[in-house]
Amino acid sequence: MGRTSSSGLPKGIRARSGKIQINFKWNDKREWFTLDLIDTPANFIKAAKIREDFVNKAKYGILKIEDIEAVTAKPIKKADAAQKTLPASNAPTFAHYAQEYLYNLSDHKQGTKKKYLSILERLWMPLFEDMPINTITSQMLGTAVNGRE
Known part of the structure; x- marks a missing residue:
């Protein structure tokens, strides 16, 4: 906390x-x-x-x-x-790409997909869900990774 x-x-x-x-x-x-x-x-x-x-x-x-x-x-x-x-953007959001990624995991077991979904929902979606993918920078990702507990 x-x-x-x-x-x-x-x-x-x-x-x-x-x-x-x-x-x-x-x-x-x-x-x-x-x-x-x-x-x-x-x-x-x-x-x-x-x-x-x-x-x-x-x-x-x-x-x-x-x-x-x-x-x-x-x-x-x-x-x-x-x-x-942020101004409205026509670019796909992080959530859109995350959903697409999970949908296309055909060669992974169901347990793996559940773990990936859990990680996305717990760590990444709260930060980047509504952001257009083209606005996410490597610096933002680095800050997010370094800021985790």
């Missing part, structure tokens, strides 16, 4: 008015979002996972307003935030 603050809560997490707030840097600005979660110990763990996902997506420029609105208590009212996500 990562580091904890002096209060014992995970980094970037705090309790506010019975709810949980997370903060992270997005587009070079510190952002605070109130999650639609009551401040219980189990929900702090869930909030830490949500924050970690947002931090990773923000790092690669693929965090979307819809991702945040799916877990926050209120809709985001930022007119310029929509322009700060």
